[in-house]
Every structure is written in structure tokens, then in C-alpha cells.
Amino acid sequence: MGETRAELPFIRDQAVCLSHDQAARSGPEEEGAAQMSVELNHTIIPAKDKWVSAKFLADILNLEAGPEWGHFVPVKTANGVTLDFDTREEFRPGHYAFLVSDAEFDAAFARIRAQGVRYYADPRRTKPGEINHLHGGRGVYFEDPNGHVMEIITHPYGDRPEQI
Numbered sequence: 001m002g003e004t005r006a007e008l009p010f011i012r013d014q015a016v017c018l019s020h021d022q023a024a025r026s027g028p029e030e031e032g033a034a035q036m037s038v039e040l041n042h043t044i045i046p047a048k049d050k051w052v053s054a055k056f057l058a059d060i061l062n063l064e065a066g067p068e069w070g071h072f073v074p075v076k077t078a079n080g081v082t083l084d085f086d087t088r089e090e091f092r093p094g095h096y097a098f099l100v101s102d103a104e105f106d107a108a109f110a111r112i113r114a115q116g117v118r119y120y121a122d123p124r125r126t127k128p129g130e131i132n133h134l135h136g137g138r139g140v141y142f143e144d145p146n147g148h149v150m151e152i153i154t155h156p157y158g159d160r161p162e163q164i
């Protein structure tokens with residue numbers, strides 16, 4: 001009886017160690033779970049005028065621009081990503097996409113039209129004045145004052161690209 005009690009914790013410890021060991025070796029599921037803690041935190045968006053560009057995007061998306069953080073003008077999104085606008089002499093236009101609710105899409109799209117901002121259904125900008133209905137939602141592309149191609153979508157992209 002005494003021996004049995006003495007062995008029990010050992011067996012339990014082994015079982016615990018085994019499960020830890022299996023987790024350490026990890027199959028695809030465990031690896032995926034481990035990577036889930038990685039989040040995009042901030043990125044720099046180059047601009048001809050950081051305040052003009054930050055204000056432009058913040059106004060369209062109903063977000064706050066600033067206050068200045070160092071020499072950046074930050075615009076923070078709801079999922080904690082900060083877009084740090086920075087004035088630069090030369091840069092290449094980039095692409096930035098924002099996932100919004102249907103109500104936010106309506107409001108942002110209304111502001112795009114009210115401000116006379118050119119918008120397109122496609123990233124190559126061959127379909128001006130239109131939106132798309134890809135991936136089970138609505139989407140539209142528009143240019144910021146620097147030529148960056150901004151996009152708002154109401155549904156995340158699916159597993160495969162969809163064409164308009």
C-alpha cells in the first residue's frame with residue numbers, strides 16, 4: 001500500500017512530463033497556436049505631408065490622428081495597430097486595407113464621395129466609381145494624397161483570390 005502511494009506521484013509526474021514533451025514537439029496545431037500571439041503592432045506610412053495624410057485617413061475612417069509621437073503622426077486602429085505617418089522626400093506608394101463593419105463602410109464611403117475622392121472597385125483602378133462585392137462583403141479602393149491605395153472591406157478575404 002505504501003509503495004503504491006509512493007509510485008503514484010511518479011506516474012503522475014511522468015504523465016505531466018509526457019504531455020509537456022508532446023507539446024514541446026508540437027504538431028501543426030500546436031505550432032499554429034504558438035504563432036497566434038504574434039500581432040502587427042505598428043508600421044510607418046511615408047507621406048509628402050504626414051499631418052495631411054494622417055488627417056485624410058483618420059477623417060475617412062472616423063479615427064483620431066495624432067498627437068505627434070516623436071516625428072510621427074500616429075493613427076491607431078481598433079485592433080491596436082498604429083500607423084505612423086512620417087514625412088518623406090521619396091517613397092513608393094503602398095497598399096493598406098481596413099476591415100470595417102457595414103455601418104462603418106456606409107459612413108466611410110459617404111465621406112469618400114462627399115470629399116470627391118476617387119474610388120474604384122479594383123486595386124488596379126480600372127473600375128472607377130464602383131465598389132465590389134467580393135468575399136461575401138463589400139469593398140472599395142481609394143487613393144490617399146500620396147498615391148497610397150487604401151481599401152475598406154466589410155469581410156476578410158477568403159482562402160482564394162476572387163476576381164471582379
Ligand SMILES: [Fe+2]
Pocket residue numbers: 095097151
Ligand atoms: Fe487588399
